[in-house]
Amino acid sequence: MKLALSIAVLSVLLAACGEKPQALGAVSKDEAAYKGTGKSFVAGGWKQGDRISWESQLKARMQRGQNDYSRMN
Amino acid sequence: MARMKFICDAERCIECNGCVTACKNEHEVPWGVNRRRVVTLNDGVPGERSISVACMHCSDAPCMAVCPVNCFYRTDEGVVLHDKDVCIGCGYCAYACPFGAPQFPSQGTFGVRGKMDKCTFCAGGPEVNGSQAEFEKYGRNRLAEGKLPICAEMCSTKALIAGDGDVVADILRNRVLNRGKGAEVWGWGTAYGSKQAGQPGVAAPAGVKS
Numbered sequence: 001m002k003l004a005l006s007i008a009v010l011s012v013l014l015a016a017c018g019e020k021p022q023a024l025g026a027v028s029k030d031e032a033a034y035k036g037t038g039k040s041f042v043a044g045g046w047k048q049g050d051r052i053s054w055e056s057q058l059k060a061r062m063q064r065g066q067n068d069y070s071r072m073n
Numbered sequence: 074m075a076r077m078k079f080i081c082d083a084e085r086c087i088e089c090n091g092c093v094t095a096c097k098n099e100h101e102v103p104w105g106v107n108r109r110r111v112v113t114l115n116d117g118v119p120g121e122r123s124i125s126v127a128c129m130h131c132s133d134a135p136c137m138a139v140c141p142v143n144c145f146y147r148t149d150e151g152v153v154l155h156d157k158d159v160c161i162g163c164g165y166c167a168y169a170c171p172f173g174a175p176q177f178p179s180q181g182t183f184g185v186r187g188k189m190d191k192c193t194f195c196a197g198g199p200e201v202n203g204s205q206a207e208f209e210k211y212g213r214n215r216l217a218e219g220k221l222p223i224c225a226e227m228c229s230t231k232a233l234i235a236g237d238g239d240v241v242a243d244i245l246r247n248r249v250l251n252r253g254k255g256a257e258v259w260g261w262g263t264a265y266g267s268k269q270a271g272q273p274g275v276a277a278p279a280g281v282k283s
Binding site: 029030037042044046054057066 | 146148149150154196197198199201202203214216217218219220221225226231234235236237240241243244247248251
């Protein structure tokens with residue numbers, strides 16, 4: 001009787017222990033783009049994981065690909 | 074690095090829809106969803122103008138403000154992304170967005186609204202960079218591949234410019250000074266010049282009206 005009672009009490013007390021958190025703002029952290037994909041199918045001229053080289057490569061790519069004045073003059 | 078930004082130069086856009094097609098192809102966007110589209114103002118009237126519109130990754134994004142489940146987040150580069158595992162497809166963001174960027178695929182019977190889908194600035198989502206899961210939910214992560222958004226890179230007239238905000242502004246300023254017109258950049262003030270929530274306004278490029 002005691003055992004059954006204690007099981008019943010414990011099951012009530014521990015009922016919420018398996019509950020998953022439901023807090024708002026559960027946005028998982030995204031990996032920074034400069035860290036790369038770890039694959040070889042990437043643009044050349046930068047090192048994956050190196051923020052500075054990633055930024056300078058993107059800026060150079062912008063000038064080369066989108067600024068036709070600088071390309072033609 | 075400054076914030077990532079889009080600009081569409083209305084003097085150059087020829088309404089070819091190359092950006093729309095490139096985006097759909099690159100990310101294998103489903104039927105009924107267009108992350109980017111071309112809008113023509115005064116269609117058929119002499120002097121009509123076209124602009125390519127998608128999520129502008131606003132400085133003070135209204136979609137982030139209204140989302141009841143807080144599924145949006147902003148990367149270090151200023152790209153506004155969202156987590157589809159958290160999104161409940163309520164559609165509040167679609168009402169809040171001044172650019173009509175959020176899209177909802179019809180899923181299941183009776184066209185039940187699915188998870189929100191929008192332009193990611195080709196930066197994927199919260200999944201591991203370049204993973205299959207990321208591609209299936211958000212499309213290709215070109216930024217992590219050291220590339221720029223496909224819509225801008227594929228633009229035949231270079232009307233659509235994407236990338237570091239400072240470089241974007243420099244390119245457009247140079248064009249405006251050379252041709253002596255076309256300083257109006259639609260959407261710049263709305264997306265990047267907002268003074269809501271006490272944030273400092275972001276000035277349009279010098280010589281450029283927003």
